[in-house]
Amino acid sequence: MAGLTPGVQRRGMVRGRKWPYHVSLTLTAFVIAFPLLYASLIATQSQSEIFSFQLTPGSALRSNFEAVWVKRDFAGAMWNSVQMSVLVTAGKTVLSLLAGLAFVYFKFRFKWFIFFFVLVTLMMPTEVMILAMFRMVSGFGWQDTMTALVVPFLASATGAFLFRQHFANLPGDLLEAAQIDGATPIKFLTRVLIPVSWNVIAALFVIQFVYTWNMFLWPSLIVRDESRSVVQVALQTLTNTEGALTYGPLMLAAIIASIPPAIFFVLMQKRFMSGFAIGQDK
Amino acid sequence: MLILGLIAAALLGPLFVWRTNDNPSVQRYGIASAVAVAGAAVTPLAMGQCGFSSVATGVDHLLAYGLMATASLLALLGARALFDRADGKKVTSGAMTGEISTGGFRMGWWVPWVLLSPTLVILVVFLYAPAVQTFTLSTQLTRLGAPKSIDVCFGNFSELLITDPFKLVAYPLLAIGAVYAARFFVRRTSPGTAGRRWADLAAVVAMLSVFVALYAMFSPGGGGQVAYRPVYLNTVIISVGIVALGMSGGLAIAYLAFRQIGGGAIYRTLLIWPYAISPAVAGVLFFMIFDPTAGIFQHSMEVVFGIDVPNYRENAVLAQTAIILASAWKILGYNILFYLAGLQTVPIDQIEAAIIDGAGTWQRFKKVVLPALSPMTFFLLVTNLTYAFFEVYATIDFMTKGAPAGKTSVAIYEIIRVGVNNGDLGRGAAQSVLLFIAIIGITLWQFRTSGSRVSYGGS
Numbered sequence: 001m002a003g004l005t006p007g008v009q010r011r012g013m014v015r016g017r018k019w020p021y022h023v024s025l026t027l028t029a030f031v032i033a034f035p036l037l038y039a040s041l042i043a044t045q046s047q048s049e050i051f052s053f054q055l056t057p058g059s060a061l062r063s064n065f066e067a068v069w070v071k072r073d074f075a076g077a078m079w080n081s082v083q084m085s086v087l088v089t090a091g092k093t094v095l096s097l098l099a100g101l102a103f104v105y106f107k108f109r110f111k112w113f114i115f116f117f118v119l120v121t122l123m124m125p126t127e128v129m130i131l132a133m134f135r136m137v138s139g140f141g142w143q144d145t146m147t148a149l150v151v152p153f154l155a156s157a158t159g160a161f162l163f164r165q166h167f168a169n170l171p172g173d174l175l176e177a178a179q180i181d182g183a184t185p186i187k188f189l190t191r192v193l194i195p196v197s198w199n200v201i202a203a204l205f206v207i208q209f210v211y212t213w214n215m216f217l218w219p220s221l222i223v224r225d226e227s228r229s230v231v232q233v234a235l236q237t238l239t240n241t242e243g244a245l246t247y248g249p250l251m252l253a254a255i256i257a258s259i260p261p262a263i264f265f266v267l268m269q270k271r272f273m274s275g276f277a278i279g280q281d282k
Numbered sequence: 283m284l285i286l287g288l289i290a291a292a293l294l295g296p297l298f299v300w301r302t303n304d305n306p307s308v309q310r311y312g313i314a315s316a317v318a319v320a321g322a323a324v325t326p327l328a329m330g331q332c333g334f335s336s337v338a339t340g341v342d343h344l345l346a347y348g349l350m351a352t353a354s355l356l357a358l359l360g361a362r363a364l365f366d367r368a369d370g371k372k373v374t375s376g377a378m379t380g381e382i383s384t385g386g387f388r389m390g391w392w393v394p395w396v397l398l399s400p401t402l403v404i405l406v407v408f409l410y411a412p413a414v415q416t417f418t419l420s421t422q423l424t425r426l427g428a429p430k431s432i433d434v435c436f437g438n439f440s441e442l443l444i445t446d447p448f449k450l451v452a453y454p455l456l457a458i459g460a461v462y463a464a465r466f467f468v469r470r471t472s473p474g475t476a477g478r479r480w481a482d483l484a485a486v487v488a489m490l491s492v493f494v495a496l497y498a499m500f501s502p503g504g505g506g507q508v509a510y511r512p513v514y515l516n517t518v519i520i521s522v523g524i525v526a527l528g529m530s531g532g533l534a535i536a537y538l539a540f541r542q543i544g545g546g547a548i549y550r551t552l553l554i555w556p557y558a559i560s561p562a563v564a565g566v567l568f569f570m571i572f573d574p575t576a577g578i579f580q581h582s583m584e585v586v587f588g589i590d591v592p593n594y595r596e597n598a599v600l601a602q603t604a605i606i607l608a609s610a611w612k613i614l615g616y617n618i619l620f621y622l623a624g625l626q627t628v629p630i631d632q633i634e635a636a637i638i639d640g641a642g643t644w645q646r647f648k649k650v651v652l653p654a655l656s657p658m659t660f661f662l663l664v665t666n667l668t669y670a671f672f673e674v675y676a677t678i679d680f681m682t683k684g685a686p687a688g689k690t691s692v693a694i695y696e697i698i699r700v701g702v703n704n705g706d707l708g709r710g711a712a713q714s715v716l717l718f719i720a721i722i723g724i725t726l727w728q729f730r731t732s733g734s735r736v737s738y739g740g741s
Contacts, residue, residue, distance in 0.1 A: 022544075051575070098398070114402070131711050154400070185397070220679075221698075257562075
């Protein structure tokens with residue numbers, strides 16, 4: 001399973017008529033896209049156009065955008081989300097690389113125990129202990145801070161295992177060569193390991209970026225100050241813009257909130273799949 | 283009462299060694315017995331024997347015994363690992379432990395610890411410490427932000443369960459008995475016979491009986507008890523709905539899309555993009571579609587079919603269906619992505635035979651493709667379940683907020699409602715512990731079935 005795309009081109013050639021596949025795939029793609037297409041339509045309409053069930057783009061895109069971006073400071077929420085996602089994802093990647101390096105290229109006492117200690121956290125989802133965490137982090141006085149959104153999520157058992165698995169499958173003489181050159185562990189990591197790990201790093205980056213960007217429960221608990229909230233939570237304040245529910249701005253905001261992870265995911269799709277193949281092979 | 287439990291533990295220890303150890307000795311029987319008693323004694327000591335106090339009910343005794351048995355068993359598992367090490371056996375498979383180093387930097391002993399320390403510190407402070415605190419909180423009545431708390435022992439748990447301790451023991455035992463009986467039945471029959479078909483049916487019924495037993499164990503409410511049965515039922519219905527719809531849909535679409543035709547890569551991108559959409563946005567989009575006044579669904583049902591669909595936020599079945607649809611739609615892209623990758627590992631000539639041979643397409647699909655995909659199906663089952671347990675929170679919060687009458691309030695939603703919105707930390711923590719036990723159960727089942735597999739969950 002060396003990457004999806006090269007494999008696909010060799011296998012599963014359709015013989016005979018192809019149009020039934022084109023028709024059914026187009027239909028499926030349309031059904032999957034329907035909620036978003038419908039939301040895009042609503043996003044351009046004014047309240048009265050929505051209630052008349054007009055099926056053509058409306059006239060209110062500009063005012064909806066102003067209501068969302070300027071009046072509701074959605075721009076600020078987007079910036080908060082960008083900061084949180086980039087910091088968490090970058091931090092997780094670095095910490096996971098270091099952990100993978102320690103697990104594969106060092107012999108030390110109690111390694112099996114430490115490994116088990118990290119492994120067990122795979123069955124400890126944050127959501128299960130969110131009440132205790134909420135109380136504890138509030139006790140630190142971290143409410144409404146970026147610290148509370150970033151620091152608790154910096155370590156990743158998934159990431160540590162992904163890199164451990166990947167490093168363990170690299171040729172063993174990489175280290176010997178590096179040791180002859182007298183490289184330190186950090187130099188070995190940056191000069192040797194990282195250059196041969198870009199696909200795995202990219203895969204982890206996409207998974208974690210999308211995951212962090214889409215976080216809702218924890219930010220909704222720990223950040224109560226509206227000016228500091230992330231987009232997923234800011235959406236909720238938009239369900240009520242001017243006393244009554246205004247659908248247009250809400251749909252537009254939902255679309256805007258989805259653009260960064262969607263672009264990121266589509267651009268990185270190929271690397272993601274090949275990095276994923278490395279992880280799954282074992 | 284406490285003594286009874288300790289005596290049982292003292293007997294359990296040697297029994298455990300006798301069943302699991304290859305070369306048992308008098309010494310080992312003795313050690314195991316002591317370890318089991320020590321393990322069993324830890325929890326009542328830590329909790330001040332409150333489970334056996336004069337005001338404790340039968341259910342409290344039962345929970346105290348259960349906790350003792352669990353601690354005792356954990357201690358015995360530790361002892362077994364030590365015995366196996368002494369015998370020179372590998373504790374677990376190489377992939378599970380850290381024994382795969384390809385080489386070693388010969389440097390100060392502290393270097394790997396420095397590399398690992400950031401990860402370990404974060405895990406201890408933000409995962410292990412809150413986990414322990416969740417257990418402590420679950421035995422207290424304490425309010426958010428209030429400094430004082432009262433110890434209530436198992437009170438937060440027993441109010442979620444039925445009050446009859448005998449039924450509480452009997453129901454799970456019956457269900458487990460049914461599972462083992464069905465397994466025995468399956469083993470006694472040979473494949474392809476009518477007997478095996480009955481046995482397979484019995485196995486399914488036995489699995490369902492586990493869900494029913496759990497339902498019967500939770501309290502229906504009334505008499506100072508908390509009605510937890512509805513929450514359990516909502517969680518089961520919504521999770522099963524999301525997983526079933528998301529996975530079968532994902533497999534069907536992946537099977538359609540993995541064939542090589544012009545523009546295949548574009549189709550694949552158009553099919554998997556909802557992976558990047560958040561559960562909150564999924565909630566917003568379906569909130570719009572199903573909106574009773576402005577939504578397209580209700581309007582078109584009325585105009586095209588003349589059906590007046592009731593407001594989904596006031597109808598339990600419609601509300602649950604709406605949540606399931608929104609969540610299944612969101613997880614669909616993820617499932618298609620992984621099934622597409624999984625289909626790459628199916629022997630190609632067999633798939634082609636399945637495609638060409640129109641008459642038996644379904645049969646071939648069942649006999650060739652499904653079995654080859656089963657590791658992937660299993661992996662997705664666990665990740666989808668995790669999604670349906672936790673990520674569904676945001677979708678519910680946008681679409682129904684638990685309405686109508688709590689019919690879409692699943693376990694995680696209820697935890698936040700009780701613990702944060704009502705500020706009742708202790709009760710919320712007790713419900714968290716229940717969910718924790720469910721997650722541990724699912725994970726152990728996953729490890730047992732598939733060995734160590736790279737997980738792409740979230741954290």
